[in-house]
Amino acid sequence: MDERKCWFVTTGFLSKSCLICLVIHLCVPAAAIMSSVLQKLITPLASSSAEPPRNKVLMFELIPFVYCGQDLCDELALVDVMEDRLKGEMMDLQHGLLFLKTSKVVADKDYAVTANSRLVVLTAGVRQQEGESRLNLVQRNVNVFKSIVPQIVKYSPNCSILVVSNPVDVLTYVTWKLSGLPKHRVIGSGTNLDSARFRYLMAERLGIHASSFNGWVLGEHGDTSGVNLQKLNPEIGTDADKEQWKATHKAVVDRNVFVLVVFQDMYGIGEDVFLSLPCVLNGSGVASVVNMTLTDGEVAQLRKSADTLWGIQKDLKDL
Amino acid sequence: DLCDELALVDVMEDKLKGEAMDLQHGALFLKTHKIVADKDYSVTANSKVVVVTAGARQQEGESRLNLVQRNVNIFKFIIPNIVKYSPNCILLVVSNPVDILTYVAWKLSGFPRHRVIGSGTNLDSARFRHLMGEKFHLHPSSCHGWIIGEHGDSSVAVWSGVNIAGVSLQNLNPNMGADGDSENWKDMHKKVVDGAYEVIKLKGYTSWAIGMSVADLVESIIKNLHKVHPVSTLIQGMHGVKDEVFLSIPCVLGNSGLTDVVHMTLKPEEEKQLVKSAETLWGVQKELTL
Numbered sequence: 001m002d003e004r005k006c007w008f009v010t011t012g013f014l015s016k017s018c019l020i021c022l023v024i025h026l027c028v029p030a031a032a033i034m035s036s037v038l039q040k041l042i043t044p045l046a047s048s049s050a051e052p053p054r055n056k057v058l059m060f061e062l063i064p065f066v067y068c069g070q071d072l073c074d075e076l077a078l079v080d081v082m083e084d085r086l087k088g089e090m091m092d093l094q095h096g097l098l099f100l101k102t103s104k105v106v107a108d109k110d111y112a113v114t115a116n117s118r119l120v121v122l123t124a125g126v127r128q129q130e131g132e133s134r135l136n137l138v139q140r141n142v143n144v145f146k147s148i149v150p151q152i153v154k155y156s157p158n159c160s161i162l163v164v165s166n167p168v169d170v171l172t173y174v175t176w177k178l179s180g181l182p183k184h185r186v187i188g189s190g191t192n193l194d195s196a197r198f199r200y201l202m203a204e205r206l207g208i209h210a211s212s213f214n215g216w217v218l219g220e221h222g223d224t225s226g227v228n229l230q231k232l233n234p235e236i237g238t239d240a241d242k243e244q245w246k247a248t249h250k251a252v253v254d255r256n257v258f259v260l261v262v263f264q265d266m267y268g269i270g271e272d273v274f275l276s277l278p279c280v281l282n283g284s285g286v287a288s289v290v291n292m293t294l295t296d297g298e299v300a301q302l303r304k305s306a307d308t309l310w311g312i313q314k315d316l317k318d319l
Numbered sequence: 320d321l322c323d324e325l326a327l328v329d330v331m332e333d334k335l336k337g338e339a340m341d342l343q344h345g346a347l348f349l350k351t352h353k354i355v356a357d358k359d360y361s362v363t364a365n366s367k368v369v370v371v372t373a374g375a376r377q378q379e380g381e382s383r384l385n386l387v388q389r390n391v392n393i394f395k396f397i398i399p400n401i402v403k404y405s406p407n408c409i410l411l412v413v414s415n416p417v418d419i420l421t422y423v424a425w426k427l428s429g430f431p432r433h434r435v436i437g438s439g440t441n442l443d444s445a446r447f448r449h450l451m452g453e454k455f456h457l458h459p460s461s462c463h464g465w466i467i468g469e470h471g472d473s474s475v476a477v478w479s480g481v482n483i484a485g486v487s488l489q490n491l492n493p494n495m496g497a498d499g500d501s502e503n504w505k506d507m508h509k510k511v512v513d514g515a516y517e518v519i520k521l522k523g524y525t526s527w528a529i530g531m532s533v534a535d536l537v538e539s540i541i542k543n544l545h546k547v548h549p550v551s552t553l554i555q556g557m558h559g560v561k562d563e564v565f566l567s568i569p570c571v572l573g574n575s576g577l578t579d580v581v582h583m584t585l586k587p588e589e590e591k592q593l594v595k596s597a598e599t600l601w602g603v604q605k606e607l608t609l
Contacts, residue, residue, distance in 0.1 A: 036502070037488055037492045038455060040491050041455075041483060041488070041491060042455065042483075084520075087522075088517075088518045088519075088520070089521075089522055092522065092525050092528050093528070094449055095442070095445060095449055095518075095525075096445065096449075096527050096530075096531035096532065097449045097458075097459050098445040098459035098460060099445065099531040103458060193344065196344060196346075196347040196348065197344045199347050200343055200344055203346070210346045
């Protein structure tokens with residue numbers, strides 16, 4: 001169903017025909033007056049074949065609070081196995097549609113409602129228990145993903161998938177394998193949040209907004225990076241900037257660079273692992289990767305993370 | 320991104336701290352510079368708007384009026400603390416039963432009536448406009464209809480005002496809302512009244528729609544929009560209501576609070592319903608010890 005807004009028709013012809021409709025109504029016998037208000041009120045012009053949505057987003061579980069305030073999509077689909085809760089969430093969102101510019105919210109256990117999604121935000125999976133390391137979640141979540149990912153791709157073969165479930169680096173790899181999608185369309189939320197937390201904490205110390213503080217946390221989203229890779233480069237004072245950093249700095253200022261998980265065949269890492277690097281995101285997914293100048297120590301830490309991840313990935317069954 | 324500072328207060332300290340940290344970690348993506356949280360009300364000092372959602376919430380099948388005494392006791396602790404640290408704030412009451420609790424907040428705070436507002440039927444009207452939008456395949460913002468009165472089982476749908484592009488739908492269907500109505504508009508109103516109960520039955524509580532509704536009201540206040548919203552205000556002396564009660568009618572919201580009221584032209588039966596709601600609420604209010 002395409003979104004239609006009702007607006008005053010200003011062309012002379014149509015205003016006249018609306019007026020005529022109302023005048024005729026007054027002269028018509030009572031029986032005809034009972035016919036549908038809809039037919040009397042609205043005259044369709046364009047052919048009525050419904051256009052598919054252009055920016056449909058599929059979400060599992062709900063983090064729409066954040067999404068809601070930004071009106072990012074024209075249709076939102078939700079899928080869950082818990083049917084009552086899913087229906088309740090859907091209704092609760094629909095009751096707020098007045099305040100949004102998303103015209104449609106659909107939800108079902110059946111993946112057919114997800115057809116033609118442009119972006120799938122994959123938060124499904126079992127949750128981390130208190131104290132459980134992210135890596136321990138992995139085989140449990142692989143089994144869940146095996147029932148989800150093929151269904152997603154079946155109904156939305158042209159989508160991009162943003163994986164959020166933890167351990168995100170491994171699960172992005174798993175999603176990539178299970179979906180058969182090209183690697184630029186499978187993205188993990190990675191260290192975007194770690195970097196945000198880092199920037200928040202440093203900005204607090206300096207009394208400025210986190211967006212004015214430029215710091216990057218790379219590599220694995222989780223515990224083995226222990227001491228995370230950091231490059232501090234406050235926006236003010238770029239005298240000591242090297243060539244590489246100007247590019248990164250500009251990209252950050254352009255606001256289209258995020259730290260995300262991407263397929264890694266750089267920095268001497270041979271295996272198929274996903275780690276976070278600054279990536280340029282656009283409508284088709286990951287457009288490009290920013291090449292950072294890292295110290296030997298930092299490269300060694302990245303390799304170590306990669307080895308840890310591969311150690312788990314190689315033992316995963318049924319991919 | 321409505322405010323430059325957000326303060327949270329709760330008695331459950333761990334959960335409060337967790338929520339605050341979770342929000343703070345997203346500071347990069349927001350334009351709210353500071354998020355503070357504490358059990359101690361001193362963190363709330365100098366608030367411009369205070370949104371009160373505290374209190375017990377409806378259980379499955381429970382009516383809003385049942386919550387009243389429990390929530391009055393909570394308000395006796397909360398309201399004086401708010402007023403102490405933010406004597407010039409605007410109070411926006413959301414806790415149910417909202418019409419009675421807005422009255423209670425008004426009495427306990429000693430604030431002038433333009434600074435004590437109940438979220439009222441802003442949400443009921445949004446639900447109605449959503450259902451109307453579904454029926455006509457239009458965006459809810461193009462479907463106009465006002466639900467006024469009690470935020471609850473006896474809310475009033477003003478059929479004469481329901482319109483699209485200024486075209487009165489009751490003119491096209493004079494039976495609208497009545498028992499013989501072939502289009503069964505009364506059922507749409509019933510769905511609005513039952514809406515919250517249904518969501519609670521399915522997911523345990525409501526959150527998204529009420530949150531968006533409150534944000535809509537806060538935006539009008541903070542940005543001084545002078546937008547008209549159906550919110551709960553002291554209705555004594557209007558539409559034949561004699562008792563000192565709060566009910567929802569269309570009000571203008573701006574940065575000094577509820578600046579004006581819009582007088583709707585109501586049919587006699589609609590006014591009768593408002594008076595009846597007022598009597599029910601007064602019946603409960605007069606038994607309260609404040």
